[in-house]
Amino acid sequence: MIDFTTPSSNSDRFFDRLPHWLRPRTVELPGKGYLRMVELVVLVLVGLFLAVATVNDVGRGVNIGKRLKVDMNTWRVYTHHDYKNIGVDQTLLGTGTSKEVVCGNDSPGPPKERVQICLMVEGPTRAGLREVTGGWYLGAFVQEDNFEDRYGCFGKAGAKGLCPR
Amino acid sequence: MSVAAHTEAASPVPVGRLSLLRRVPLLASLLGLLMVAATAEIVLDGAVGHSPLIPESPDISSWLTGIGERLGFRVFLIALLVSSVAYAGIVAASRLRGRGGISGRWAIGLVGLLHLIVFVGPVLLSTDVFSYIAYARMGVEHGVNPYLNGPQAIHFDPVFRYVGPDWRKAASAYGPLYTLISYPFAPLGLVGALWAMKVEALLASAGTLALVWRCAELRGFDPVRALLIVGANPLYFVYGLGGAHNDLVMMLAMMGAVALTLGAEGTSTRREGSAAALIVAGAMIKATVGTLLPFMIVARRRLAPIVGAVVSFVVVALAGYAVFGIHGVNIVAALNRDASFVSSDSFADEIAHLLGKPGVFPIDHDLLKVALVLIVLHLLWRTWRGYDWVAASGWALLAISVTSTWVLAWYILWPLPLAAICKDRRLLAATLFVQGLFVVHQMVPLLVPGG
Numbered sequence: 001m002i003d004f005t006t007p008s009s010n011s012d013r014f015f016d017r018l019p020h021w022l023r024p025r026t027v028e029l030p031g032k033g034y035l036r037m038v039e040l041v042v043l044v045l046v047g048l049f050l051a052v053a054t055v056n057d058v059g060r061g062v063n064i065g066k067r068l069k070v071d072m073n074t075w076r077v078y079t080h081h082d083y084k085n086i087g088v089d090q091t092l093l094g095t096g097t098s099k100e101v102v103c104g105n106d107s108p109g110p111p112k113e114r115v116q117i118c119l120m121v122e123g124p125t126r127a128g129l130r131e132v133t134g135g136w137y138l139g140a141f142v143q144e145d146n147f148e149d150r151y152g153c154f155g156k157a158g159a160k161g162l163c164p165r
Numbered sequence: 166m167s168v169a170a171h172t173e174a175a176s177p178v179p180v181g182r183l184s185l186l187r188r189v190p191l192l193a194s195l196l197g198l199l200m201v202a203a204t205a206e207i208v209l210d211g212a213v214g215h216s217p218l219i220p221e222s223p224d225i226s227s228w229l230t231g232i233g234e235r236l237g238f239r240v241f242l243i244a245l246l247v248s249s250v251a252y253a254g255i256v257a258a259s260r261l262r263g264r265g266g267i268s269g270r271w272a273i274g275l276v277g278l279l280h281l282i283v284f285v286g287p288v289l290l291s292t293d294v295f296s297y298i299a300y301a302r303m304g305v306e307h308g309v310n311p312y313l314n315g316p317q318a319i320h321f322d323p324v325f326r327y328v329g330p331d332w333r334k335a336a337s338a339y340g341p342l343y344t345l346i347s348y349p350f351a352p353l354g355l356v357g358a359l360w361a362m363k364v365e366a367l368l369a370s371a372g373t374l375a376l377v378w379r380c381a382e383l384r385g386f387d388p389v390r391a392l393l394i395v396g397a398n399p400l401y402f403v404y405g406l407g408g409a410h411n412d413l414v415m416m417l418a419m420m421g422a423v424a425l426t427l428g429a430e431g432t433s434t435r436r437e438g439s440a441a442a443l444i445v446a447g448a449m450i451k452a453t454v455g456t457l458l459p460f461m462i463v464a465r466r467r468l469a470p471i472v473g474a475v476v477s478f479v480v481v482a483l484a485g486y487a488v489f490g491i492h493g494v495n496i497v498a499a500l501n502r503d504a505s506f507v508s509s510d511s512f513a514d515e516i517a518h519l520l521g522k523p524g525v526f527p528i529d530h531d532l533l534k535v536a537l538v539l540i541v542l543h544l545l546w547r548t549w550r551g552y553d554w555v556a557a558s559g560w561a562l563l564a565i566s567v568t569s570t571w572v573l574a575w576y577i578l579w580p581l582p583l584a585a586i587c588k589d590r591r592l593l594a595a596t597l598f599v600q601g602l603f604v605v606h607q608m609v610p611l612l613v614p615g616g
Contacts, residue, residue: 024466027551050602056518058606095523
C-alpha cells in the first residue's frame with residue numbers, strides 16, 4: 001500500500017522542508033474528490049460552450065451558403081448568362097455585412113479569360129434573388145479584383161468611387 | 166499471457182451480457198466493413214483528381230482511376246460521417262471485449278487495411294507534403310536555406326506548382342531535425358520523394374500504434390482498445406496519414422518517450438534520460454511535442470531527464486545550426502508566426518462568430534494565450550501533486566489545439582495516443598468530443614440545399 005504521508009522517493013528528500021501541502025507526490029491523495037468535481041464541471045461547461053459555438057457556426061455557414069447560391073442566381077438572372085464559374089467576394093464591401101460582389105465572364109470562355117461583369121448584391125432575399133445596387137467591369141485575364149483594374153462603374157459603385165476616374 | 170487469454174480468465178458474466186458479447190464480433194465486423202467501404206470511396210474517387218479536396222499532385226494513383234468518380238464535398242462528408250459513426254461504434258464495442266469479443270488480430274487487420282487503402286491512394290486534403298519536399302529540395306538540390314526563404318525561391322523547381330499558394334513565400338516552420346530527415350528524399354525526384362514521404366508517414370503511424378499497444382500493456386489497459394482508439398480514428402488515417410503529415414513522425418517520438426518512461430517505472434535513470442532526449446528530438450521535428458517535457462520533469466523530479474533533454478538539445482541544435490544557421494534552431498519565431506494565423510475551423514473563430522464578431526482580433530490571441538498558460542500551470546501543479554503526467558501532457562496538447570486560432574484536423578490528433586493510454590478517462594472523452602465537434606463543423610456543405 002502506498003504511504004501518502006511521505007515524500008514519493010529518496011530524491012524528494014530535498015523537498016522535505018516544504019510545507020505539507022506543497023510537497024511533491026508520486027501518487028495523488030484520494031481526498032474527497034472536490035477538485036475532480038470542480039474540474040469536471042468546468043470541462044462540461046467548456047464543452048457545452050464549444051458545442052454551442054460549433055452549432056452556431058454551422059448554422060451561420062449554412063446561411064452564408066444559401067445566400068451565396070442566391071447571389072450567383074441573381075448574377076445569372078441579371079446578366080442573362082447561365083454560367084457555372086462565378087466568383088463571390090464576401091469581404092470587399094465589408095466583412096459580416098452580407099453585401100457581396102459577384103463576378104463572372106460577360107461572354108463564353110474559360111474563367112477570367114473574358115471581360116468580367118461584377119455586381120454588388122445586398123439586401124434580403126425575395127423570390128430567390130437579392131437586389132443589385134451597382135457594379136463594374138474587369139478586363140479579360142484580370143485575376144484579382146483590384147481598384148485600378150475596374151472600369152465602367154454603375155449604380156452605387158459609381159457614387160462610392162469604387163472605380164478609378 | 167495473451168490479451169485474449171487474460172480476458173478469458175475474467176469473472177463469470179451474466180447470461181444477458183454474454184448474449185450481447187456474442188454479437189460484438191458481428192457488429193464490429195459490420196462497422197469495420199462500413200469504415201473500409203467509406204475509406205475506399207474517398208480514395209477511389211480522390212484518385213480521379215480534379216477535386217477541391219485533392220491537392221494537385223504528380224500522378225501517383227492513376228492506376229486506381231476508372232472505378233470512382235470525381236470526389237465532391239457531399240460524398241466525402243458522407244464518407245467521413247459514416248466512418249466517424251462506425252469508429253464510435255467500434256470504440257464502444259471494444260469495451261465489451263472478452264469471451265469472443267473483438268480480437269487483437271481483427272483489430273490489427275482493420276487498422277492495417279485502412280492504412281493500406283489510404284497509403285496507395287492520392288494525397289488527401291492538404292498540400293503540406295509538397296512544402297516538406299520543397300524545403301528538402303531547396304536545401305539539397307538548390308543550396309537555398311529553407312529557414313530563410315520560402316519555396317518561392319525555387320519557383321523553377323517541379324515541386325513549386327504543387328505547394329499551397331498560402332505557403333509559397335513561407336520559410337519552414339518545422340524543426341531542423343525533420344528537415345534533415347527529409348533531405349535524403351530530395352534527390353529521389355518529385356514522385357520518388359512523394360512516395361518516400363508517404364512511406365515515412367506510414368512507418369511513423371505503424372510505429373506510433375505499436376508503441377500505443379506497448380504503453381497500454383505497461384499500464385494494464387486493453388491494448389486492442391487502445392490500438393482501435395488511435396489507429397481506426399478517421400481523422401488519424403484520412404487526414405493524418407492521407408496528407409502524409411509530419412505530425413505522425415512527431416507522435417512517434419512522443420510515444421517512444423512515453424514508452425521509455427513507462428518501462429522505467431522505478432529507478433532506470435538511463436531510460437528516463439533517453440525519454441527526455443527523445444522528446445527534445447521530437448520537438449526538433451515539430452515543436453508541439455516539447456509540451457511533454459516539463460510534465461515529465463515535474464513528475465520524475467530527477468536529474469536524468471534534465472540532463473537527457475539538455476544533451477539532446479545541444480546535439481540537435483548544433484547540427485541544425487551547422488546546416489541552417491541560427492534561423493534553423495529559432496523554433497520560437499516559427500511558432501509565433503503560426504500562432505498569428507486564423508483558420509475557420511478554430512474554436513476561437515467559432516466563438517468570435519457566436520459573440521457577434523466577424524473574426525478573431527489581436528486581443529483574442531492574447532486572451533487565449535493567457536488561458537493556455539493558466540491551464541498549463543494548473544496541470545503542472547496537479548502533476549507535482551501526483552497526477553498522471555501522461556494525462557497532464559495530453560490535456561495540455563488538447564488545450565493547445567482548442568485555444569489555438571490555427572486549427573487543422575491533424576492538430577487535434579496530438580493528444581489522442583496519450584488519451585488512449587492515460588489513467589484519466591476524461592481525457593479520451595474530451596479529445597473525442599473535440600474531434601466530434603470538428604467533424605460536425607465540416608458538415609456545412611452537406612446542409613446547404615444543392616450544396
